[in-house]
Amino acid sequence: MSNVDPNRRPSAFGRYVFMLLLGLVLGAMAVVMLMRTWEGRKTSQDRLPHALMHVQAWHVDQLKADMAQNRCNATDVLPHLQALRTTANDLEAAFPDLRDDQRFTAASTAMRAAMDKAMASPPLTCEGLGAAIKQTGETCKGCHQDFRT
Structure with a gap:
């Protein structure tokens, strides 16, 4: 017999x-749907300026790492210098709002000139690489002082 009460709800x-x-x-x-919508709004902005700066910073960091490891020969250094020079061509395209600003144009021209100089006579010693990195950093600093937010 069962102990269940038939009247119990x-x-x-x-x-x-x-x-x-x-x-x-x-x-x-x-929440997931709202977060994806919010992220979609943020990423709809142009990613090129940030990506370009990250790529250039990565190549400069690689040059510094090569110098720290005493790997300063042309075969180690030239690919990074070439990449920096190639990406310097995209500065005006990455920042179209600054394209007509004389300071920006001068800074991007100085960046390309520094890369051209470094590639014309590639540094063969770590001291030469240090000088090339310093000159590149100065061109970057000149632009960042005026335009980095």
Whole structure:
């Protein structure tokens, strides 16, 4: 014989737990959708300026690492100098709002000139590489003082 009372009403506890879990799942889905929408708005901006600066900084860091490891021969250094020179060609395209600013034009021209000089007579010693890095850094600093936000 069963000890279940036929007049006893079923507990609402199970329904409350189910509704709580359903609310948590729906809330989490809504948060994810809102975060993706928000991220989409932020990433709809032009990524080229930041990407260009990151790539150039990476190549300069690689040159500094080569110098720290005493790997200053032309075969180690030239690929990074060439990449810096190539990306310097994209400065005006990456920052179209500054294209007509005389200070920006002068700074980007100085960057290209420094890279041309470094590539015309590649540094063969770590001292020469240090001088090339310093000159490149000065051209970057000149632009960043005026335009970096």
